Each structure stands twice: as structure tokens, then as C-alpha cells.
Amino acid sequence: MEVTLLVNGIEHTIHVEPRRLLADVLRQDLGLFGTHLGCEHGVCGACTVLVDGEPTRSCLVFAVQMEGQEIETIEGIDPDDPVARAFKEAHGLQCGFCTPAFVLTVSHLLREDPDPDEETIREAISGNICRCTGYVNIVKAVRVAAASSAGE
Amino acid sequence: MKPPPFRYVRPSSVDEALAALSEHGDEAKVIAGGQSLVPMMNLRLARPAVLVDINTLPLDDVHVEDDRLRLGATVRQSRLIADERIGAAVPLLSRCARFIAHPAIRTRGTVCGSLCHADPTAELPLASVLLGGRVQLSSTRGTREVEADRFFVGAFTTTVEPDELVVGVTFPVERDDARVSFVEISERAGDFALAAVAARVTLSNGALDDVAIGVAGGGAAPVRATAAEDLLAGAEPSAEALRQAASVAVDGVEPAGDVHASAGFRRRLLGVMVERGLQEAIAGAMS
Numbered sequence: 001m002e003v004t005l006l007v008n009g010i011e012h013t014i015h016v017e018p019r020r021l022l023a024d025v026l027r028q029d030l031g032l033f034g035t036h037l038g039c040e041h042g043v044c045g046a047c048t049v050l051v052d053g054e055p056t057r058s059c060l061v062f063a064v065q066m067e068g069q070e071i072e073t074i075e076g077i078d079p080d081d082p083v084a085r086a087f088k089e090a091h092g093l094q095c096g097f098c099t100p101a102f103v104l105t106v107s108h109l110l111r112e113d114p115d116p117d118e119e120t121i122r123e124a125i126s127g128n129i130c131r132c133t134g135y136v137n138i139v140k141a142v143r144v145a146a147a148s149s150a151g152e
Numbered sequence: 153m154k155p156p157p158f159r160y161v162r163p164s165s166v167d168e169a170l171a172a173l174s175e176h177g178d179e180a181k182v183i184a185g186g187q188s189l190v191p192m193m194n195l196r197l198a199r200p201a202v203l204v205d206i207n208t209l210p211l212d213d214v215h216v217e218d219d220r221l222r223l224g225a226t227v228r229q230s231r232l233i234a235d236e237r238i239g240a241a242v243p244l245l246s247r248c249a250r251f252i253a254h255p256a257i258r259t260r261g262t263v264c265g266s267l268c269h270a271d272p273t274a275e276l277p278l279a280s281v282l283l284g285g286r287v288q289l290s291s292t293r294g295t296r297e298v299e300a301d302r303f304f305v306g307a308f309t310t311t312v313e314p315d316e317l318v319v320g321v322t323f324p325v326e327r328d329d330a331r332v333s334f335v336e337i338s339e340r341a342g343d344f345a346l347a348a349v350a351a352r353v354t355l356s357n358g359a360l361d362d363v364a365i366g367v368a369g370g371g372a373a374p375v376r377a378t379a380a381e382d383l384l385a386g387a388e389p390s391a392e393a394l395r396q397a398a399s400v401a402v403d404g405v406e407p408a409g410d411v412h413a414s415a416g417f418r419r420r421l422l423g424v425m426v427e428r429g430l431q432e433a434i435a436g437a438m439s
Contacts, residue, residue, distance in 0.1 A: 019154065042187060042190075042253075054230070060187055060191065060257075064162075127254025127256045
């Protein structure tokens, strides 16, 4: 089937089999390898991208369903973006596998709530698993990002 | 793993969707949010030959009419929290939504989809049984409404026929003086529940008036604990009365045992949760 995907502001018209997951199409057809696949059944959160601004599991939607929707992946986030910088500064990552999805999830959180309390932060990232950090530094990174966004 | 091949149908009207379901019968599956169906396809537990995608149909309306709140088939679970009209009309729906999986699942998963999936411990089937929800079904043969307590016939099994589409669900608008609670226990935040309890009470002159108790995880489908409800109707809400009601509520349950919890542990949990749920709802009604 032909589908036009709008990814990070760029339109891509491609042919895909209906059974292809958005995550696989982003990686294999569009070469956007920043979207990572972990469990492939919606539990780990590593494949989370933003669809029309909302965090969405790209392993649980088919690419053919995404016609006309705006998709944002980690490649659309500037490395100097306050959230990306905060993860580096606060040591909110180690191996980096879960990081793109965390950065997108946190970017969405801070767009909705620029100054979240700890409970709100933990609730927002509760669907993303990190096997390295133990989350303490990730929560810290969200705070750093919120503070630096406020300062800008 | 990846899903097996299927034919993708994107109807441009509800009638077209119904025609597709009528043509393909049990070869076809409706996809709305897909947050239960796609994992099952990825794991190859489900292999529908045809997927009928209803996401682009105009089925996402939320409105109150004739003292009932109506949610269309593609209303996402995240709206239960975000749309203030829903929380105002039926507070239990927004309250239980926070327990549904994770935020990134709720942005896509739908209320009606959760009802159709009929997981025995899922939040929305339990809430709909407690609240007296009515599921609205359409097919090329006509339309019908099914009360929630007759909609769920077993684990992952409902009365939806292969050619039927759930087009919406309605709930009675809650009385102003009713107070509700939702108690759920899972191993980690967002995991499938081991057990869940919903309760609703109203008080009249310090005594319990209307009492509703719903239990999930005590069997293949969520049920009302009617014996416990009857015991409490008209009673003073004493600690002893709540303990007795909790014990009566778990008398009839037959929880399953699995790798996550034994049947005995689930039964014990449910007793404690019924008591806590009642306490919380009563405390709300007294304040």
C-alpha cells in the first residue's frame, strides 16, 4: 500500500505492506535508527515516538495507519535541545538504548507541564524501562531540563 | 516478532465498516487503538486475515444525553482523564483510567476496545459492570444494546458477534452525592492487575443507602458482589460491617492461580481491597 508519512516535518511517500509496524518502517525504510525496538509488545517503551504530539508506541501501530499524522522521532530533536542536554549533564543514560524514547516522552511532558513535580515526572516516564540507571538520574535530568527551559 | 500478513481495510463510513465485517465474518478483526490486538498479533496469538481500521471514522464523540454519558468507539482512554465532562458526569471513569497501562498506551487505546478485549482484570470492564454501562452494537442486521453485566461472558470473551461493530458505550450520569473508589494491585505500576475493586456509596442520615461493589480478578469476568451489597444496604458503615461485607464478597469468588499470584493470595487480596475500597468511598461521602 502507498502511504505518506510526515516525519520530523518531511513527507515520505512509500510503499509498505500493511503488516509493517511503524517502528520497522522508520528504521528500515526511512533509515531513522534512533527509534529502538525492545519488547515489541508495548511494555518496554523503547520505541515511543510522538504522533500528533502524543507519546505513542511505534511497535503497536501499523505504518499504513499513520497517513496524515505528524510523527516526531529522536532525529527531530536538536542535540542542543534542553532535554537532550539535560540527560547528558545529569547522567540520565548509560547504554543509551532507552534514551531516545525517554527524551521524546520527557519533551512531551515539559510541553504540557513546564514545571512538573516528582510524582508527575515519575508517572510520565512510568511506561519507559531503563535497565542501567535506576531512574534516579533520569528524574534528575527532567528537573534539569525543566529548569534550563525556564531559564532560556 | 512481527505480525502475520493481513488485508487492510479502511472504510470511509460506518456502513462500509459494517459491510466489511458482514462480508469477512470471523476472518476479520476491528482495529481501533490496537493496544491489545497488535501485541497479540506481534506475538502471533491473533492472526486476523482482514483488519478493519475504524480510526478515521467519526466515532470519537463524547456527550451527555438523557442522563447518560455516551462515549463513541474511538474515544481514547487518555480522554477519560483529559476531558473534564467525563470526570464530572461519571467520576469513576477518570479515576480508574490512571491505572490503565501507561500514558503512551492510553493515548491510543480506546474505551470500547478495552471492553471488547475483555481482559478479566482490566479496569474499564470492571467500571462498566459497576456503573451499569450499556454497549451499543451495530451490524448490517441492525443495532442492539447490551448491559455490561451480560456483555462479558468469560475471559477475553464477549457477546459481540463476528459481524458486529461496537459503536459506543453509555453510562448513567452519577448522582451528585455518590462517592466512588477504585483499588488495584499490580506487581509494578502499569502492569496487568492481580485484582481490582471498584465501589460506589451514597449515605442517608449517616447510614449506607446505595452500595455497589465490583470485583475483578475473582473469576473469568468482573462481577458485582451483590450479596455484600445487600448486607450493607441501610446499615451503619461500621468497621465490623465493612469487614463482614468484605468476607461475604469473597465467598463467591473463584480466582485463578498463576505465576503472578496463587488463587488463595488473590482471594485474600480481594477481601482486603473490598474493605479498603468501601472505606475510601465512605470517607469521601462523609467529607
